[in-house]
Amino acid sequence: MTVSTxxxxxxxxxxxxxxxxYAGVTDKALIEIGGVTMLARVVAALRAAGMTRxxxxxxxxxxxxxxxxxxxxPIAAGAGPSASARIAFAAAGAPLLVTTGDHPLLRAGWIASFLHDAPADADVAALLARRDSIDRDAPNTTRTYLRFADGDWSGCNLFLLATPAAAAALDLWERVERDRKRPWRIVLRLGIPLLVRYALGRLTLAEGLAxxxxxxxxxxxxxxxxxxxxAIDVDKPADLDLARSLIA
Structure with a gap:
């Protein structure tokens, strides 16, 4: 898929x-790694991958x-990531590639492969990495994993809102954010049969995502x-130390 925004x-x-x-700056996006801010690194990767806006x-x-x-x-931010994405999606439309400003290791090649491999009929897509790949490439990092029958997965902070229908996914994202302190509500939305399969280790990530x-x-x-x-973003000081060592 061709994406330019x-x-x-x-x-x-x-x-x-x-x-x-920890880094002595006002905003995480302004943290410098090797003399370049995290935001500048992300922007450079996006431009190298063909993003013109x-x-x-x-x-x-x-x-x-x-x-x-x-x-x-610059575009106005909402009360949370989902609200911010909604504002931008309303302004830019589909297709829209979404990432974060705390992803200093982002590479143009990952973006290009993601857009190439995303199914043509998908309304939304997400990039993920397997635990064994993370352990191989960054053995000293601690990530949050989704555990499924086909392995443990971690998100890579790269999403594609491919069609106008993706607005519905933003609705669900917003509800999940709203209920993040009441996780039982999030769990109930998935349905008991699906949760039983997940608990028994019989649910694949693709099935859960579907x-x-x-x-x-x-x-x-x-x-x-x-x-x-x-899968490495900068959520805590240890992540920043790791990113700096990898880039160095």
Whole structure:
């Protein structure tokens, strides 16, 4: 699929970001690694992958100034990632590639492969990496894994909103964010039979994703990334130390 517009989520959930504080800056996207900000690294990877229009979602004046200096388009951030994505999707339309500003290892090759391998009939797609790939490429990292019958998977912070129907996936994302402190509501949406199969280790990731897509009324797909480094973002100080060592 040919995609030329990308969104970088570079907002904040409010309060002091512990990683930004650890690095001595106001915003996580402004953290420098090897003399280059994380946001600049993400933007460079997107441009190298053929993105000609790049939106940066943020409410920070410092990030807005930096985004403009990089030649990107700042766009208002919502109350959370899903709301921010909704604002950008309404402005840019489909197809829209979505990533985050704390993904300094992002590579153009991963993006190109993701867009090439995403099924043509998918409304939404996500890039994921297997645990064994992550352990191979970054053995010193700790990730959050989704455990399925076909292995343990971790997200790579790269999503494709391929068609206008992807707006329904944003609706589901927003409901999940709203219920993140009441996980039982999220669990109930999946249905008891699916949860039983998951608990017994009989549910594959593709089956689970298809069910979630059906709940949202969209065709959802996953794409596997061969590089475990694609799953490394900077959520905590240890992640920043790891990213700096890998880039060095």
């Amino acid at each position: 990308a969104l970088v989520l570079a907002g904040s959930r409010g309060g002091v970001d512990p990683v930004a504080a 790049i939106l940066v979602s943020t409410a920070s004046e410092a990030v807005i100034r930096h985004a403009r200096a990089l030649g990107t388009e 069910r979630i897509g059906a709940l949202a009324g969209v065709r959802a797909a996953l794409v596997e990334c061969e590089s475990g480094l694609a």
